[in-house]
Amino acid sequence: MVDTGHLSLHVPEPAVRPGGQPDFSNVKIARAGAVPRPNVDAPAEDIRDLAYSIIRVLNRDGEAVGPWAGLLSDDDLRTGLRHMMTLRAFDARMLMAQRQGKTSFYMQHLGEEAVSCAFRKALNKGDMNFPTYRQAGLLIADDYPMVEMMNQIYSNESDPLRGRQLPIMYSSKEHGFFTISGNLATQYVQAVGWAMASAIKNDSRIAAAWIGDGSTAESDFHSALVFASTYRAPVILNVVNNQWAISTFQGIARGGSGTFAARGLGFGIPALRVDGNDYLAVHAVACWAAERARRNLGPTLIEYVTYRVGAHSTSDDPSAYRPKTESEAWPLGDPVLRLKKHLILRGLWSEERHVQAEAEIADEVIAAQRKAEEHGTMHAGGRPSVRDIFEGVYAEMPPHLRRQRQKAGY
Amino acid sequence: MARMTMIEAVRSAMDVAMGRDEDVVVFGEDVGYFGGVFRCTQGLQAKYGKTRCFDTPINESGIVGTAIGMAAYGLKPCVEIQFADYMYPAYDQLTQEAARIRYRSNGDFTCPIVVRMPTGGGIFGGQTHSQSPEALFTHVCGLKVVVPSNPYDAKGLLIAAIEDPDPVMFLEPKRLYNGPFDGHHERPVTPWSKHSLGDVPDGYYSIPIGRAEVRRQGSAVTVIAYGTMVHVALAAAEDTGIDAEVIDLRSLLPLDLDAIVRSVSKTGRCVIVHEATLTSGFGGEIAALVQEHCFYHLEAPVMRVAGWDTPYPHAQEWDYFPGPARVGRALTDVMEA
Numbered sequence: 090m091v092d093t094g095h096l097s098l099h100v101p102e103p104a105v106r107p108g109g110q111p112d113f114s115n116v117k118i119a120r121a122g123a124v125p126r127p128n129v130d131a132p133a134e135d136i137r138d139l140a141y142s143i144i145r146v147l148n149r150d151g152e153a154v155g156p157w158a159g160l161l162s163d164d165d166l167r168t169g170l171r172h173m174m175t176l177r178a179f180d181a182r183m184l185m186a187q188r189q190g191k192t193s194f195y196m197q198h199l200g201e202e203a204v205s206c207a208f209r210k211a212l213n214k215g216d217m218n219f220p221t222y223r224q225a226g227l228l229i230a231d232d233y234p235m236v237e238m239m240n241q242i243y244s245n246e247s248d249p250l251r252g253r254q255l256p257i258m259y260s261s262k263e264h265g266f267f268t269i270s271g272n273l274a275t276q277y278v279q280a281v282g283w284a285m286a287s288a289i290k291n292d293s294r295i296a297a298a299w300i301g302d303g304s305t306a307e308s309d310f311h312s313a314l315v316f317a318s319t320y321r322a323p324v325i326l327n328v329v330n331n332q333w334a335i336s337t338f339q340g341i342a343r344g345g346s347g348t349f350a351a352r353g354l355g356f357g358i359p360a361l362r363v364d365g366n367d368y369l370a371v372h373a374v375a376c377w378a379a380e381r382a383r384r385n386l387g388p389t390l391i392e393y394v395t396y397r398v399g400a401h402s403t404s405d406d407p408s409a410y411r412p413k414t415e416s417e418a419w420p421l422g423d424p425v426l427r428l429k430k431h432l433i434l435r436g437l438w439s440e441e442r443h444v445q446a447e448a449e450i451a452d453e454v455i456a457a458q459r460k461a462e463e464h465g466t467m468h469a470g471g472r473p474s475v476r477d478i479f480e481g482v483y484a485e486m487p488p489h490l491r492r493q494r495q496k497a498g499y
Numbered sequence: 500m501a502r503m504t505m506i507e508a509v510r511s512a513m514d515v516a517m518g519r520d521e522d523v524v525v526f527g528e529d530v531g532y533f534g535g536v537f538r539c540t541q542g543l544q545a546k547y548g549k550t551r552c553f554d555t556p557i558n559e560s561g562i563v564g565t566a567i568g569m570a571a572y573g574l575k576p577c578v579e580i581q582f583a584d585y586m587y588p589a590y591d592q593l594t595q596e597a598a599r600i601r602y603r604s605n606g607d608f609t610c611p612i613v614v615r616m617p618t619g620g621g622i623f624g625g626q627t628h629s630q631s632p633e634a635l636f637t638h639v640c641g642l643k644v645v646v647p648s649n650p651y652d653a654k655g656l657l658i659a660a661i662e663d664p665d666p667v668m669f670l671e672p673k674r675l676y677n678g679p680f681d682g683h684h685e686r687p688v689t690p691w692s693k694h695s696l697g698d699v700p701d702g703y704y705s706i707p708i709g710r711a712e713v714r715r716q717g718s719a720v721t722v723i724a725y726g727t728m729v730h731v732a733l734a735a736a737e738d739t740g741i742d743a744e745v746i747d748l749r750s751l752l753p754l755d756l757d758a759i760v761r762s763v764s765k766t767g768r769c770v771i772v773h774e775a776t777l778t779s780g781f782g783g784e785i786a787a788l789v790q791e792h793c794f795y796h797l798e799a800p801v802m803r804v805a806g807w808d809t810p811y812p813h814a815q816e817w818d819y820f821p822g823p824a825r826v827g828r829a830l831t832d833v834m835e836a
Contacts, residue, residue, distance in 0.1 A: 272596070275595060277564075281565055288550075289551070311558075312564060313561070481606055482602050
């Protein structure tokens with residue numbers, strides 16, 4: 090008999106904790122342009138490498154290189170930059186509003202703006218996203234009115250959700266944005282169901298599911314991949330790996346698997362890993378997956394490698410669990426600065442125009458904020474009615490709710 | 500009009516609904532080709548094609564989760580959970596998602612799904628094939644909860660559930676599938692073909708959700724029951740000779756409070772019967788409502804007869820099941836109180 094000794098439990102730890110020197114030497118970064126672009130009908134087993142590499146278009150010098158480049162026009166790129174800048178300005182303003190007590194809670198996108206802004210441009214009108222709380226770029230890039238977002242954040246009298254939902258849990262069917270739950274992972278499998286319905290009805294619309302690195306550990310993620318794989322649902326399965334699930338580093342959810350993208354391979358789902366801070370790469374990969382879905386070739390799993398620069402939410406303090414300067418060491422840079430550099434390099438943009446755009450965007454955001462605040466904020470001015478508590482639980486109010494509403498005095 | 504078992508009635512409801520509305524889809528474990536372990540969906544795949552009636556992976560959260568997504572798209576999924584005991588993996592999807600989508604999106608999205616599940620004991624199913632989890636649904640605002648007691652109601656209520664704009668939990672007492680079981684397990688089984696409520700129209704009809712039905716008029720005591728226990732209550736009234744009025748709730752949420760209040764105000768006595776465990780069961784809710792609305796008419800304490808607060812045992816099934824003897828004792832007690 091072999092002496093195997095005593096067992097010990099492995100509990101993964103991030104490379105560095107507060108006080109330490111940030112270190113991302115374990116993040117293997119492929120050279121921009123180095124990853125091939127397969128045909129959209131390539132079988133998952135033939136493109137396994139794409140689940141372990143990182144598809145990148147913008148190189149260090151700001152050039153767009155390789156087979157995934159060249160999909161976007163000059164105007165598209167300038168618009169993309171503007172969307173990301175708008176989202177960033179919106180976030181900054183709403184964070185401040187939260188600190189001023191105008192709302193209870195906020196979640197920002199800092200560092201992750203490219204993921205949702207670029208992805209939206211790969212979808213058509215009528216497609217449906219099942220987002221998490223960090224994809225407001227899907228709305229910004231679809232020109233959803235900022236004032237409506239703010240009305241929701243403020244839970245004011247014009248809140249389209251009548252004060253019932255946490256700030257930033259938007260809903261807009263018209264803009265292909267499914268009502269955010271606030272629960273994690275539950276909506277991943279719903280997106281697959283929506284996509285199955287579209288296929289059942291021989292429609293042409295597709296769905297996009299969203300999840301973070303941490304919640305891929307939920308069983309709903311497994312459910313979604315099984316159903317998507319079995320029924321070849323026209324769905325894009327997005328995993329935003331921003332390295333941190335509140336205070337928990339991504340290694341806790343990822344376990345022994347090399348990457349989150351690789352999770353798709355066991356289900357026979359083509360899986361791609363992409364530089365999430367590269368607007369062009371995100372857009373190109375999303376278009377590839379969308380084309381696959383539209384051609385009835387089935388689901389695609391995409392892992393966006395990015396970094397959550399800010400706190401998880403306004404209730405979180407990341408300095409308690411990671412080095413303060415970690416975001417500066419993040420090797421994939423800042424999505425806004427990278428696209429800006431690319432545009433300047435190509436003579437499509439300049440420092441002056443950037444400063445000017447920042448000022449214009451700030452004006453737009455402030456104007457929207459002013460308009461929203463005319464309808465109240467969380468603790469001042471107009472607010473939804475107490476009646477709204479009881480409405481909309483069911484299409485038709487049942488007798489017991491009518492009695493309770495009367496008891497509440499409405 | 501045809502004689503139908505409850506299985507046939509449930510199947511007929513889905514058949515009629517699928518025939519009338521192309522957006523109705525039916526799926527679940529073993530539901531497609533085979534037609535379900537209780538055969539409730541037999542023939543539907545052959546008739547409507549495998550994109551409208553299909554087998555799923557063994558994954559209840561996936562079944563309900565995809566149904567929610569389909570409903571958001573605009574379909575009307577009617578899914579099967581093979582046994583109510585298997586619904587727990589889907590509970591997150593039901594409580595936090597299905598039940599709240601209309602509310603949290605202010606009607607931007609809705610969730611018209613039906614989740615069918617065989618419920619209750621009486622078939623020696625042990626602790627994992629006998630449960631009655633209705634109270635876990637009635638505690639969730641945004642869900643509707645229906646428990647039919649006979650083929651006629653099962654078909655009409657299931658059609659109404661499929662047409663309903665909100666999520667409906669449809670609990671089918673499996674011991675009633677083939678006959679009106681009254682708890683006298685030692686006696687030969689009566690088939691639905693010998694019962695008037697086994698007369699079921701072939702075509703379309705619906706029964707509004709939220710209305711109870713008086714199954715036996717009486718003046719001495721009101722027995723409030725649903726599902727299998729309706730038949731047990733009727734047997735107990737027969738066995739004891741007590742002139743009980745038996746109310747079949749049919750729908751627990753919304754609840755027909757008026758029917759309860761009308762009857763208890765008349766009889767002054769109330770016994771509530773369900774197969775689910777006693778503590779925090781739906782009977783507690785009814786008892787609270789009865790004392791709130793009928794207090795000055797009551798001549799005796801409200802009594803509950805329910806499953807014991809234990810897991811559903813296998814060998815001792817008939818000692819667990821609240822059969823006619825236990826209900827009869829409660830009737831006698833409440834008359835003497």
